[in-house]
Amino acid sequence: MSAPASRPASAPVRVPAGTTAGAAVREAGLPTTGPSAVVVVRDADGKLRDLAWAPDSDAEVEAVAADTDEGRSVIRHSAAHVLAQAVQQVRPEAKLGIGPPITDGFYYDFDVDQPFTPDDLSKLESSMKKIIKAGQRFSRRRFDSHDDARKELADEPYKLELIDIKGAPGEDPGDEIVEVDASGELTIYDNVHAHTGETVWSDLCRGPHVPTTRFIPAFKLMRTAAAYWRGDEKNPQLQRIYGTAWESQEALDAHLQRLAEAERRDHRRLGAELDLFSFPEEIGSGLAVFHPKGGVIRKELEDYSRRRHEEAGYEFVNTPHITKGQLFETSGHLSWYREGMYPGMHLDEELNADGTVRKPGQDYFLKPMNCPMHNLIFRSRGRSYRELPLRMFEFGSVYRYEKSGVVHGLTRVRGMTQDDAHIYCTEEQMQGEIRSLLQFVLDLLSDYGLDDFYLELSTRDPEKSIGSDEAGSARRTRCARRPRLRPGPGARPGRRRLLRPEDQRAGQGRDRAQLADVHHPGRPDAPGPVRARVHRGGRVAPAAGHDPPGAVRLHRAVLRRAHRALRGGLPGVARPGAGRGHPGHRRAGALRRGRARQLKAHGIRVEVDASDDRMQKKIRNHTMQKVPFMVLVGGRDAEAGAVSFRFRDGTQRNGVPVADAVAAVADWIGSRTNTSPTADSFAPAP
RNA sequence: GCCGGUGUAGCUCAGUGGUAGAGCAACCGCCUUGUAAGCGGUAGGUCGUCGGUUCGAUCCCGACCUCCGGCUCCA
Structure with missing residues (x-):
């Protein structure tokens, strides 16, 4: 979606005093019509000037052509x-x-x-x-x-x-x-x-x-x-x-x-065309249901994510979707995030016969965020510094009241499931945790096919954030690209948004993944005291003073929403129906079922198209459904004990022996390649 | 929330003040198929919902709901 690249700057043009830039440009023989026509000039101070501009003294200017960003x-x-x-x-x-x-x-x-x-x-x-x-x-x-x-x-x-x-x-x-x-x-x-x-x-x-x-x-x-x-x-x-x-x-x-x-690649359009998810009117605006094919994608993404989190030392927790209001009073959400929350439900109130309140009720809220609940887990017993860092992970469903005019496909919804984690650690561990967390997130995003993105570092807004500057004094973390300093938006009270990857393909930058917030002890919603020691000179030493230093909490979500993985096709980790068998000939019927079973034995999702459509029709159908591997078994293949592949780009690979084909598909999937296979890129062993 | 647009079959869309049509999909046949739509038939709609105007509303009017675009170009 990017505009054509700008042309390189042209040679400087000299504008004599009292004459116009336009005259000098014509004099220099630069184009005055067509796509490369000079439309303005840039003066020595970098300021753009009209061609009618006539400097008081001689000036060197640079011509700016129509087919440049500035032009x-x-x-x-x-x-x-x-x-x-x-x-x-x-x-x-x-x-x-x-x-x-x-x-x-x-x-x-x-x-x-x-x-x-x-x-x-x-x-x-x-x-x-x-x-x-x-x-x-x-x-x-x-x-x-x-x-x-x-x-x-x-x-x-x-x-x-x-x-x-x-x-x-x-x-x-x-x-x-x-x-x-x-x-x-x-x-x-x-x-x-x-x-x-x-x-x-x-x-x-x-x-x-x-x-x-x-x-x-x-x-x-x-x-x-x-x-x-x-x-x-x-x-x-x-x-x-x-x-x-x-x-x-x-x-x-x-x-x-x-x-x-871009419209053809819109995830909402893909969702409908590929039968992945929908937004039933009966359920409500911004609330999605995932169909079986969409469910497969979510399951693959989640299974993979869980496995990676497990390897990275995260522990799995689960929390309810609804809570008494007090939790969000403490966290501060009800004071600064209330308009983003569904209104409370007043429950358990009991009245006397005369209508007076005998037992006051309680307000319950759908949770807009998981953090306070994870904090409760952290606080459920006394914690020792020996337990830190403690990394809690959950696919947690959250509900946010988005204004009616802003809900938008899967990018702006009222209910969603986040791959949410909180890391509790000491201030001393924080730097290392951020470093490893960042690498972890970059790796995971890359596995999902999101490897081109933007990182920014949001710094503290002194007017809006609360707490001292020390724990969170944002440490710049080296990564694929240097984070860009950007004051302001990270500055919701008491939190600090450190980094967020930005998917270039998101287009308008509408879509952002919050990657890490630092929560400082001392906030009411802080994780709470921990019997922690600080590390000094490589040795564990008692913390100074009587107050336990408390744990710092890092917050991060990687994908946040399943749609991120849907953009521009489907990541290899999660294609519905990895392959489709196709009986080229009726005699091959038993054969193709047998080959499907062989693929299934390798954990590959296979469907057999047993309709009596013509092969061209089947190919068209499955191509439009973006099936990565189409496996054809026709008479010639049947006789040769082989199968033929057709790929989404129209290329093919015919007469591949069955055992080679199965192994090659299994390899391809195991490699977590995120592009679609083609005859060139998919090479079964000879 | 506010402004505008939109809503007709599962999907994409025609259409009319006298209760509706096409293509695809589905279903049933025929065809027995080698790389992006074989042929024929059948079925399918409270025309978003609720009210109003009218002899009569899917069509005109109003309210509500859905969806789309936007609400300092910004990552």
Whole structure:
């Protein structure tokens, strides 16, 4: 889903004082039309400038072509202006919000009386095409003062707000607001008629822009949506239009092609097509049932996970799905996570005849997290430091109340089963535990076919987190990639999110696996005191002071949800129906059943397709079901004591002796390869 | 939660103010098959749910529910 790679930077261009960058670019013989047309330049300070920019003194600039990330952003931003102009033509009452370029496109927010309809979109596209064809020039104009700007934009309340934000000392509007920036300048872009020189439309904007609207070679409006002004639901809701724009029609087509491909690989679509899981309306939004084939996948993933955890020294625990509220009072969940929890059930209350309460009841809650329960196990008796590290693992089902508008396939659900673990250790053991845990998680993810991901290290937010900085002072852990420091989001009160792998194939980064949180003793929800000693100089020595130091708890979940493994096909560890036998000829019937039995004897899941469909039909069916090994037994194979393989990519391997075939399939599965076998990659021993 | 869209057979979708159709799947036959759809037939729907308008509603109106997209481009 990534955009085509950027072209390398071109040689510097010299812009003589008083002349425009555009003239210098033309002078240098760089393209001014086509996909590689130069759309802006970058000055010596790294700032992007319009081609109409004329420096006061000679300047060295770098040309930025349309088919680069930056070039596309400029095109998209300019397309957003064209969209806004088109909207205000049709709806003069529309007030402008913001209109930035984004990954693969742009959007613009409008305050309008009536939301846009799909019909409006196609009309707006036509209007935009007219504007683009007219070749309006983007002309930069600088306001002399904020008051001038306010006067000119008196009818645009949201723009006025942006001016005020800019005016406020010490307030950085942030990169995402392209209308204004932190510099001293406040600028507006006029769209100037190509022939009359008349300004037809203007928008507050820091720029830069393409020279004329003709430099927007290909665009498409994608969808409408509502968006709160500045992302805050307390603010008015604006109507947003999303679009995409590219340096050429071909690039646009390729992008649409990628979107279609992504849709085909959507786990929700796979879930339905391959009969893996569904979300019955009768059960409720965000609550999945797994069908037999989906169940096989889960079972394989879970069996494998359990085995690996066992080898890595984890112990298995089990906890209930529901608990009295007190547990989550102690943990703090009910104070800061309440809106993410299902409301409590008030139980066991008894009333007197007169209606007064004789026995007060209790509130029970579905658990949104497993940690407090694991803590109770930890605390169930006095713990010795000799027991540490204590690693508890559970496939724990948790229930979270997600707002109705956000549930989404298996990625945002109201009930799910986590591969959840907590490691209780001393502060001294923590570093080593984090190190081994990280390696363990990376290995496991890799076995699931997730080997391309992003790690980040979230640091403590001093305002939100509680407790001292020491135990958790995040230790950077070396791994496949250097973790990126990122303050903030790890900062839910009292917890610290250390690392999370990010699956690149997740697309919009919507999907994140929480990998490790550190919980410091001293928190009310901390694991509790432990008779621990600290290690000094390799020797175990009594902890200083009278207070037991307590255990530190590491928290981690690897897969979190089964869908992660479903993305982009199925991992080799968990394909339903590893092979399908196919009787090529009726006489081969007994034979194929016998061969299926041989495969089953090796623990391979085999189904025999005994339907009387033509072979082409069977191949088509099973290919669409993504069966990795299709085993065909026809008359020729039967006579030769062999079988034939057909793979998902259409390649085949015919006449393989039965014993070799069985061994080769067993080998393949044992190797935990995550790609689909092909005639090339699957090589039975001769 | 909010905004918009959507809901017709198991699936993908047509369609109409006078209680519905196709393809695939299923089932039953015929064909006896060598690498991505053989042929014929049968059956299958409270047109998301509940209300309203109407002589009559799947269609028009309202509410609710489901699902899809989005709610500072961000990992």
